[in-house]
Amino acid sequence: MDMRLIDPFVNSTKNIIEEMTQINIDILEKPYFEDGDMESFGVASVINFSGKMRGRFLIDISKSLSNEIVYCMLEEKLNLKDRMYVAAISEMNNTITGDANTFLNNEYHLGLRLAPPIVFTGRKVVISASKIDSFSVKGKTKYGEFKLNIGFQEELK
Amino acid sequence: MDVNNINPFLKAFESILIQLGANSVKKSSLKLKKNMTTNKDVTTFVGLVGSVRGNISYSFTSKTAIGLASLLMGMELDSLDEIARSSIAELSNMITGNAVSILEGKGRKIDITTPTVVLGEDMYFVLGTVDTIAVEFETQYGIVEVNFGLEI
Numbered sequence: 001m002d003m004r005l006i007d008p009f010v011n012s013t014k015n016i017i018e019e020m021t022q023i024n025i026d027i028l029e030k031p032y033f034e035d036g037d038m039e040s041f042g043v044a045s046v047i048n049f050s051g052k053m054r055g056r057f058l059i060d061i062s063k064s065l066s067n068e069i070v071y072c073m074l075e076e077k078l079n080l081k082d083r084m085y086v087a088a089i090s091e092m093n094n095t096i097t098g099d100a101n102t103f104l105n106n107e108y109h110l111g112l113r114l115a116p117p118i119v120f121t122g123r124k125v126v127i128s129a130s131k132i133d134s135f136s137v138k139g140k141t142k143y144g145e146f147k148l149n150i151g152f153q154e155e156l157k
Numbered sequence: 158m159d160v161n162n163i164n165p166f167l168k169a170f171e172s173i174l175i176q177l178g179a180n181s182v183k184k185s186s187l188k189l190k191k192n193m194t195t196n197k198d199v200t201t202f203v204g205l206v207g208s209v210r211g212n213i214s215y216s217f218t219s220k221t222a223i224g225l226a227s228l229l230m231g232m233e234l235d236s237l238d239e240i241a242r243s244s245i246a247e248l249s250n251m252i253t254g255n256a257v258s259i260l261e262g263k264g265r266k267i268d269i270t271t272p273t274v275v276l277g278e279d280m281y282f283v284l285g286t287v288d289t290i291a292v293e294f295e296t297q298y299g300i301v302e303v304n305f306g307l308e309i
Contacts, residue, residue: 115204
């Protein structure tokens, strides 16, 4: 898959989390092809989008980092199953994906529109690689690690 | 959430499964949920964008998922391997796609997104900013829980 489709998500994630929470983000490595199941770190959020291409953005965050992000956004310690906790993670993902898609739409005229964010958690969660090719990028902060996974069904023309 | 947007999905669920050869598909319950928790270990999601925006999820136990994947493949599968997961994703895609065609026939313009399959225990999901309507279907392979988080 074309790195021109991956980089905007990585850049938006770093910029938006740092801006919203003041937590410093280190992107650990270059994007790598995801060819198996992904074991969740703790809290995951997916946004699907569709336009001239179809795709998906997943951000998977360790519980300790997720707790800190929510605390920074809402200045309140909340439980993972609290509606506001989930709303904060949803909103963060919506802002990241919206920002990356705006860039892609302006740059490549893809007309991408977002479905609402899905947030999920559980025990032994595995996100199964679906039929789309996807690339992952790992990152870390002093509160824990996270992973991004970006998949598109078609190639950029 | 407008019930006129939900009915096509319920019809599509029944008709696709019956077309594939399931011999009993019946709605067994409908409830409004603030949050979606499920004790079923396999869930697929499909997103909708356009004049109906939201997410739909289909949750099954592994056993039900393997049964439905076998039905779609026309062969007996015995584990939730890549083929079975991909079949379950495809089944969600077919049901959602069929419902979207019914809605498009009523003048709506909707795109569907690629399905995502998630496995796990004691799963807790939030499908969007709205309350979720959950409908359960009884099939010969077990119960399928369909959750709707549609914004209009």
